[in-house]
Amino acid sequence: MAKSFGRPGNEIHVLRNVDLEVADGELLVLLGPSGCGKTTLLRSLVGLERPDAGRIHIGGSCVLDTARGVFVQPNRRDVGMVFQNYALWPHMRVRKNVAYPLQSRGNKAALKDGRVEEVLDIVQCGHLADRYPPELSGGQQQRVSLARALAPRPALLLLDEPLSNLDALLRVELRAQLRLLHRELGFTAVHVTHDQEEAIALGTRVAVMNAGRIEQVGDPIEVYRAPATEYVADFLGARNRLELRAEDGGVALAGQRLPGLARDDLRGSFALRLRDEHLLVRPTGDDTSSPASHATTATATAWLADGRIVELLPGIETSECVVEIGDLRLFARIPTGAMDLRPGQSVEVGFAIDKARCYSQDHGRLVPDWADRTDRTHQVAGVSS
The missing domain is CATH 3.40.50.300 (P-loop containing nucleotide triphosphate hydrolases)
Structure with missing residues (x-):
């Protein structure tokens, strides 16, 4: 019709x-x-x-x-x-x-x-x-x-x-x-x-x-x-968008190299989509602390470095944390009072890899099984390029 x-x-x-x-x-x-x-x-x-x-x-x-x-x-x-x-x-x-x-x-x-x-x-x-x-x-x-x-x-x-x-x-x-x-x-x-x-x-x-x-x-x-x-x-709430580039030399996510994030045969430009509640936030270098998030860390977690808190919008149960990594702005929903975070603070932003949805850049369709699943207990850390 x-x-x-x-x-x-x-x-x-x-x-x-x-x-x-x-x-x-x-x-x-x-x-x-x-x-x-x-x-x-x-x-x-x-x-x-x-x-x-x-x-x-x-x-x-x-x-x-x-x-x-x-x-x-x-x-x-x-x-x-x-x-x-x-x-x-x-x-x-x-x-x-x-x-x-x-x-x-x-x-x-x-x-x-x-x-x-x-x-x-x-x-x-x-x-x-x-x-x-x-x-x-x-x-x-x-x-x-x-x-x-x-x-x-x-x-x-x-x-x-x-x-x-x-x-x-x-x-x-x-x-x-x-x-x-x-x-x-x-x-x-x-x-x-x-x-x-x-x-x-x-x-x-x-x-x-x-x-x-x-x-x-x-x-x-x-x-x-x-x-x-x-x-x-995007319409259903996964407003956080991270550009991913997979080449022979490895994977870059939001301008940072993350070895071991995607499967070896993945090639091309993609976009990862994540909901606010699936993002993790922790002070830079504090990798032993409990991440401030509702997202599970029972599976592999990817971390992006060089983040800076722009704003904290308090709520009763959860608060919205706005983080910038270069020109990228991300929104995380974290438990209120879970960590001592403040605007201007240097942080790292992570996510459980299983929670991320991957889409091809050319036609916007879902790419299933995009991640490296050889080891579901490791952490993937970003390195600025």
Whole structure:
């Protein structure tokens, strides 16, 4: 499927060759930054956008086929929608808001059988049935919005960043409730978010989007632990980037020679990606001390010399340590108070080699088994070149 905006010759391509299948009972999460196309894809599924090319099938029915000129209007698609801003009618009581999609579809049997009360009880809002939306909190309004979308038992439920307008604690609470509802009701859903924690917590699968394309799709934990591309690694929190050059003469990492880091047959330019919590920090020359990090040192560890602490940003459990090595800036998350570190101090930065993900410089794809695994107990020290 493809979609662009603008005039011919000056188009902005929002969706590019998107090909996805959502299994019955699956909760697929579309994850990506603003402008990557995830909301446009969602709006195309519900019928609020008309793609330029492609096909969409929902519940066995074709609702879009550009080649045959098929386009089913949104009100005729078996889809429920939960919006970011709740989209409740303020002049209608909660009960009437939830009943509206049943009335608009002429589903008198469901109204008579108490479907409205049933879904309000499911989202724990039965006691709010006679209130107006402005009388509710944000979390209550979002639960009512979810009840309204679930009321007609749609073939597909679409959720457009439904938790983003809520405060942090309430967002976590509703995230857990939404996961429980999906497990109990087994509805099929596509959920849009830019929050990686939300995606991993909710999704049975996650599709990471980049510039209108699906960059990677798979099990949430697998995508998090083994990002297929450098873009996915960066978006999912591995923001520390170290350039690696492997030649016949050995390996250079961030301008320092590290013998024994990579396997002997590795050649070319690569990028290592690491999360903040996987970096180790210790004062220069203090190789006997316990590294200030959550990362395990049970396997081989690589160390880079000539670091300098730029800043320490304190936190309750962990603090952010900003370190510069030449022109390279690295971010480490270390236990608060674990070591006596201070801005301007000379330090070494290390990482457990198993935690680093390696990507080719030319196409940004993951390079598996890049490291030297002949001895998993040694330390690799950097030497400035």
